[in-house]
Amino acid sequence: MDKKVFIFDDNVEILELCTEILEDLGFEVKTSPTTNEVVEQVTEFMPDLIFMDNWLPDISGIEATKLIKGNEDLSHIPVIYFSANSNISELAALAGADDYIAKPFDIEAFEKTVLKYAEA
Numbered sequence: 635m636d637k638k639v640f641i642f643d644d645n646v647e648i649l650e651l652c653t654e655i656l657e658d659l660g661f662e663v664k665t666s667p668t669t670n671e672v673v674e675q676v677t678e679f680m681p682d683l684i685f686m687d688n689w690l691p692d693i694s695g696i697e698a699t700k701l702i703k704g705n706e707d708l709s710h711i712p713v714i715y716f717s718a719n720s721n722i723s724e725l726a727a728l729a730g731a732d733d734y735i736a737k738p739f740d741i742e743a744f745e746k747t748v749l750k751y752a753e754a
Contacts (some may be wrong), residue, residue: 688717699729
């Protein structure tokens with residue numbers, strides 16, 4: 635069974651780049667530019683890993699992560715906070731994310747993080 639990764643980000647270029655990297659690693663990828671109905675979106679796809687941008691239309695990355703982590707069926711899914719903010723570690727902690735990656739990101743670091751969480 636393919637491992638699945640869901641990326642929430644409103645930057646199309648980042649979505650395309652991440653999708654390419656993840657598909658090369660053999661993952662099935664779903665992306666969304668919005669956190670509207672975030673719980674429904676995640677429940678439908680049931681990913682093994684989620685990347686969450688901070689700035690998103692509708693619900694902020696922090697709120698969206700809290701909704702995922704507050705849902706019994708979804709709380710086990712690792713959420714990686716994904717942002718260009720300088721205080722990303724604080725934001726990730728505030729959101730209850732499992733880890734974070736700063737943008738612009740290093741592809742190797744991105745791959746390592748994905749494998750660390752998705753292979754577990």
